Amino acid sequence: MRQWARELGFAHIGVAGVDLASAEAGLMHWLAAGFHGRMDYMAAHGLKRARPAELVPGTVSVITARMNYLPRGEAPDWPERERARLARPGEGVVSLYARGRDYHKVVRGRLQKLQDRIAARVGPFGHRVFSDSAPVLEGELAARSGLGWRGKHTLVLTREAGSMFFLGELFVDLALPPTPAVEAHCGSCSACIDACPTGAIVAPGRVDARRCISYLTIEHDGAIDEALRPLMGNHVYGCDDCQTVCPWNKYAQRSELPDFDARDGLSGATLIELLAWTEDEFLRRTEGGPIRRIGHERWLRNVATAMGNAIAALPADDPQMAALRAALQARAEHPSAMVREHVRWALQR
Numbered sequence: 152m153r154q155w156a157r158e159l160g161f162a163h164i165g166v167a168g169v170d171l172a173s174a175e176a177g178l179m180h181w182l183a184a185g186f187h188g189r190m191d192y193m194a195a196h197g198l199k200r201a202r203p204a205e206l207v208p209g210t211v212s213v214i215t216a217r218m219n220y221l222p223r224g225e226a227p228d229w230p231e232r233e234r235a236r237l238a239r240p241g242e243g244v245v246s247l248y249a250r251g252r253d254y255h256k257v258v259r260g261r262l263q264k265l266q267d268r269i270a271a272r273v274g275p276f277g278h279r280v281f282s283d284s285a286p287v288l289e290g291e292l293a294a295r296s297g298l299g300w301r302g303k304h305t306l307v308l309t310r311e312a313g314s315m316f317f318l319g320e321l322f323v324d325l326a327l328p329p330t331p332a333v334e335a336h337c338g339s340c341s342a343c344i345d346a347c348p349t350g351a352i353v354a355p356g357r358v359d360a361r362r363c364i365s366y367l368t369i370e371h372d373g374a375i376d377e378a379l380r381p382l383m384g385n386h387v388y389g390c391d392d393c394q395t396v397c398p399w400n401k402y403a404q405r406s407e408l409p410d411f412d413a414r415d416g417l418s419g420a421t422l423i424e425l426l427a428w429t430e431d432e433f434l435r436r437t438e439g440g441p442i443r444r445i446g447h448e449r450w451l452r453n454v455a456t457a458m459g460n461a462i463a464a465l466p467a468d469d470p471q472m473a474a475l476r477a478a479l480q481a482r483a484e485h486p487s488a489m490v491r492e493h494v495r496w497a498l499q500r
Contacts, residue, residue, distance in 0.1 A: 155268045159261040160408050161216045162312060165296030165330040169210055171201040174291045188361040190370055200286040207279045207322045214321040215296040218258055219404040220248050220411045221315050230395040237384055240461035241471050243425045243454060246389025250418055251411035253441045258282035258319040266321055277324035282317065289318045300335035303355040304343040304393040310336060313400035343393035349382045364390035368453045369445055374489055380456050387425060387453045388442055414440065422461060423478045426454045451482060451490045459497030
């Protein structure tokens with residue numbers, strides 16, 4: 152299976168059992184604290200996340216997989232280059248994973264091909280494929296199966312590849328021997344906690360999604376809390392800040408697939424350019440990618456917020472200032488009340 156997985160673009164696979172009872176208390180505490188924000192589906196599924204055999208009856212084992220997503224030509228100094236973007240207020244920053252093709256489709260499609268190869272060898276068997284697409288404790292399963300350990304930012308880390316990879320799961324009704332977990336290697340490091348702009352990592356291994364920039368720019372469907380807007384800087388979709396400072400990510404591996412190469416317009420574009428996208432242009436540029444799921448309205452909300460932060464950060468005589476204000480004024484009468492409110496806030500900055 153490992154050889155087949157490598158041929159399909161996976162960097163590593165493991166096997167976990169289905170008894171996740173020890174993770175249930177932590178999950179329920181996280182939900183009870185309201186850290187899931189407006190992701191109501193997290194609470195709706197409840198403990199089913201920690202019970203694979205209830206989610207997919209008959210499941211006996213879970214094959215876990217990780218797939219690297221750093222673009223093929225990414226330079227070795229990519230963490231420094233990504234952090235440098237944050238110091239350019241007029242640039243819109245899109246999370247690295249979102250600059251290419253939608254990973255849900257890539258990972259699930261290749262896991263299905265892995266299933267086909269296994270079935271060709273052992274015969275038909277019950278299965279279901281997932282990748283961030285159902286109530287599955289992906290990080291827990293990945294850690295238990297030895298794909299890595301849970302970092303203090305809650306992402307899965309490995310000494311060989313940092314955290315720049317996607318996770319996927321193949322639930323099967325085959326009794327497979329589990330692979331051993333690995334030891335954690337974060338030690339006393341708190342770089343990810345210290346780097347979080349909004350203080351979303353409230354304790355090692357505990358994230359309050361309501362403060363997380365990835366949640367605010369992607370999952371959150373309403374107005375962004377005004378107290379958090381100034382802390383978001385020029386992030387317009389997702390956030391990699393806790394990953395770019397992680398020492399283990401100096402070992403992050405490049406993807407072998409062209410799917411995750413950055414698309415034109417999603418790396419290095421100015422906020423003025425991004426705010427000018429019409430809905431048709433937004434749909435065209437994000438076709439087949441993960442950004443499309445938030446829709447044009449939330450996209451404009453995010454970009455307007457970043458523009459307000461740019462206006463606040465730049466000197467009053469900066470040549471970009473007039474262009475930023477003019478771009479915002481052009482959206483001041485947008486049909487969406489949410490967009491109009493964020494534009495007004497930005498202009499007032």
